[in-house]
Amino acid sequence: MQKIIDTHIHVWDLQKAAYPWLQNDTSILNKTWQIEQLTPEIDTVGITSGVLVQASSNMEDTELMLDTARNTNWISGVVAWLPLMDTAKTQQLLEEKFLQEKYFKGIRHQVHDEPNTKWLLQPAVLDSLKLLAEKDIPFDVVAVLPAHIETALEVAHKIPALKMVFDHLSQPPIKTKEKFGIWGELMRTAAQHKNFYAKISGLGTTSGSHDSWSAEDVKPYIAFALEHFGTQRCFCGGDWPVSQLAGSYSKLWNIYTTVVNSLVDQQESEQIFYNNAQQFYHL
Template identity: 70%
Template sequence: MQRIIDTHIHVWDLQRAAYPWLQNDTSVLNQTWHIEQLNEGREQAGISYGVLVQASSNLEDTQLMLETAYQTSWIKGVVAWLPLKDPNATLEILEVQLLKEKYCKGIRHQIHDEQDSKWLLQPAVIDSLSILEEKNIPFDVVAVLPEHIETALAVAEKVPDLKMVFDHLSQPPIKTKEQFGRWGELMKVAAQHKNFYAKISGLGTTSGDFENWSATDIKPYVHFALQHFGTDRCFCGGDWPVALLAGSYTKVWNVYKEVINDLLDPFDSDKVFYSNAQHFYNL
């Protein structure tokens, strides 16, 4: 039985927190999603453990994730949110609550929803990221544009010891089948920084072909990530429930398993499916 940690699971409750990105969304996503709804899919996909990831820029969302973690034996970590534009508040929340939380394992901000692609480079945000660096708390980067990767590279210059992971492989050009263009150039540069990691996740929705995407479509991009970041700095995430737009949770994991087990031997695939995530998030 292959050990797998799913490092990218969302829950949200429309009665508990605000989710601005869901306004006017007409898909299956615009409803409350509880962790129990994943039970059957998790068993079918053979997932050992999971990490909950921030879904909105407010503390109510973080509280919901922490409660869910305490109530769900297989959830081992939470990637929370902090008001990074306010370093004093960031430090206070960390010291009063999150540093004492056994489940708080990382921080994320939905930078892809900010109008300014350089949002992370604001001096106050850099100060907050420096606090994360000092406390050894990793940061999830949601890069959907090449400019977001450029911004992350600039952050790495200013906060060199901050561990960062690119969620969803920073949206590779699967849709256009480009190999590998501007995305590839920037990800190659990022891979040269020892503190950048790559999360193999969200590739079904990235493909643009929700009905028919397959291992063949994503394999070149997964191979690229493994080649450049190495088998010690890549790990996987299912991106539930967002990934449901492009098929079942089981399909997502079957495709990832097919690709990674084809590219790697059992020793290295175990690192990508399990131990790298354990190391990065200190699970």
Template identity: 55%
Template sequence: METNNSKMIIDTHIHIWDTEQSSYNWLSGAPELLKRSYTIGELDTARKTAGIHAGVFVQADVQMEDSFHMLEVARNTDWIKGVVSWLPLADTQRTAKLLEERLLKDDYFVGVRHLIHDEKDPQWLLQPAVIESLKMLAAHNIPYDVVGVLPEHIETILNVAEQVPELRMVFDHLNAPPIGSGERYGRWGALMQEAAKNKTIYAKISGLGTVAGAGKFTPEQVTPYIEFILEYFGAGRCFCGGDWPVSLLARDYVDTWEVYKRTLSSLLPGEALEKVYAGNAIRFYDLKL
């Protein structure tokens, strides 16, 4: 198994959850495999085999208990370098208080995300209070992770970028490209091309096993979509994430990274590959390695 030890690789999308710490309401409708607590210790052997040098936690619940749990675990896990937290963006006053009194003082706090794909309104981010909170993030140079699954989510981000032009954002899981249907590239592609014109918007190559569906997460299946993203966003605005443990629904951790590494190494020369593996993530999240 090739581990790419010569190149630093940062996994920018790792989840942990403790069902005794938080409620994780979405787990009630999740596959049985995910309906338990997941600890970072479970990943240690696999991440070494996969050649992963550093990692970033990403929120998995819409309450602060989940984020505080991740921050505490990060402080006690030497290879975890940052946490993308949840914040109550629809409550600007509470968001401001949490930032000033807690999060901005924590070296592991590197970004914010809300589970917008679970909201009925794909324009949830365009609420005036949320926009004010996003402006607050931009003022503190804190980036925002976009977990979109619909073309309408991309349209919303185009609108957010107009209203908060200084805010750096990244599309988690490439905003669900149509890998399963094989469409190339449809409305998703047209909107991602439009989004790529904005230099503050990045693309996270992650979660494609879940997006692709059973049996379709192979280098051959995902290469056209990753190549498309690299063409429009460029190697300077893309980085990678494993999406463990959700990724286990498609492949194990080592195999997941093998798909990404084979695909990316076939598409990019060495210097560009190093940017996608680590350099861009370090810059986007301002990681301290």
């Protein structure tokens, strides 16, 4: 069985942190999700290790993830949150806390929930991102609109040393089956920057067909990412528990492994499922 790092797992606890995006959510997501609910499934899929990813813009969410990582033997990293709008506070937290933290591996901000699609281009945020680049700390980009990708491209122009990964392939047009439209143009441009990576994740929910999505639905978009970013700059994530909206954890990993292994050879497959993530997040 091949080694797999799941680079996109969420946990949240409604008693310990605030999750504004879950307000008024009537789905299965609007409750506490703990790592113990996922752990029994990882052996079935063959997950070797996992990375927890920020789910809210507060320190309580980050503390929950770090605590979960310390108490879960197969979790090897945390993509945390920092107050990027406050550069001095970001620097202080990095120097006094996070740089000594064994599980701290990256930063994310839910830019897709900000009214301003150019949120990352604010001077204070750019100064904070420069700190990340100086310390070789990668940044996860949540792009759900073309404008978010355009903003990330501007960030790359201003801070070329910053390593960034597009979560969920920046929402490709799987739903409309478009090949590949404005998404394709922007992602093709992004792929020309050597520090942009692509995370193959979240495609079941992106497909819009939820329970009925298949390997054939997502294969063109995964093939596009592999073609343009190359097998050196793509890796995979499950997006649990959000992925539960589109079927089981084993279903999504079966689809990802089937599609990727149909497109590349064994050595490249090992890069995509294991080595690239290890290198990107310094696991």
